[in-house]
Amino acid sequence: MKKYSIVQKLIFFINSVFATVLLLSFVLPYISPKIIPAFAIFSLFVPLLVLVNIGFFVYWLIKLHKNALLSLFILVIGWFVAPPLIKFSKKEVILNNDLKVMSYNVRLFNHYKHEDDITTEQKIYEFINNENPDIIAMQEFYQSELLDIKLPYKYIKTKSKTNQFGLAIYSKHPIINSGSLNFKNSANNTIFVDVLKGNDTIRVYNVHLESLKINPKKENFGEKDSERLFKRLANGFVKQVDQTELILQHQYSWKGKKIICGDFNNTAYSWVYKKLANNNKDTFIESGIGLGKSFRYPYPMRIDFILTDPNAIVNQYKTYSNIKLSDHYPIMTRLNW
Structure with a gap:
């Protein structure tokens, strides 16, 4: 049981790193690449960070563990401050003069x-x-x-x-x-x-x-x-x-x-x-x-x-x-x- 606990702590540590990096990525659009060119590269990885945090959220949710709240909290922040990675519904109204x-x-x-x-x-x-x-x-x-x-x-x-x-x-x-x-x-x-x-x-x-x-x-x-x-x-x-x-x-x-x-x-x-x-x-x-x-x-x-x-x-x-x-x-x- 103790070994299992160490594994869980390691998984949560990795989860925390990815959640923190995703949170920091939300400020990337406000920093010109001319100021810190290296930072701009990480904008390419935001979709991956979102998907990884969704994965961690689902993992902890299946286990009914409160650790799920970390990734959920970061993802909710992203929903309001960043463009959506996934759109779940669409509008489609076709007019002749479109x-x-x-x-x-x-x-x-x-x-x-x-x-x-x-x-x-x-x-x-x-x-x-x-x-x-x-x-x-x-x-x-x-x-x-x-x-x-x-x-x-x-x-x-x-x-x-x-x-x-x-x-x-x-x-x-x-x-x-x-x-x-x-x-x-x-x-x-x-x-x-x-x-x-x-x-x-x-x-x-x-x-x-x-x-x-x-x-x-x-x-x-x-x-x-x-x-x-x-x-x-x-x-x-x-x-x-x-x-x-x-x-x-x-x-x-x-x-x-x-x-x-x-x-x-x-x-x-x-x-x-x-x-x-x-x-x-x-x-x-x-x-x-x-x-x-x-x-x-x-x-x-x-x-x-x-x-x-x-x-x-x-x-x-x-x-x-x-x-x-x-x-x-x-x-x-x-x-x-």
């Missing part, structure tokens, strides 16, 4: 043959055309000779005149203005368009923040050792700060209807998400269900987002987790004003 907006990191339409299926490129075009969005923002876009997206208006921005890689926004509605923020010293970027829908002008940002270059199929995620990986991630988060501040500065003067979507290369527990989501609605939180995982990796990472202004009504949110044509899943929302 604006159907999709965001999709298309991974260069499989240009480098990451997927074995040689018809992946055509299947992506087929998927987009069948879903028939009003607006689609694509990250890691590639100007392929086979390009076949059946939307009449578009704005494509590549890194140079000779480079075929970049970002794109396609629309059913006329694009009356467009531009690029031109991130410095980065392969990533953010572009925007002003779309005319009836009498409304809607600004759409397509965001692709600094990539962390995580390769789940390689040891140390593609780095020689964990120390180099840690340093690379920290440098990536610092770059994201400058990119986010540029986006915030650019959108400051825009007071109309607005959509910010794309691949943030970060989670909802990060500084960059908090800054971009401030005074905006996260369409997953408004109308989504489940984990909302958008990155094709066993770990539950929601790094693709569609945000909109507070006046918008979010009638639907969907993650196409059955579409495995890229390393990201497409996401879609229906909006109305």
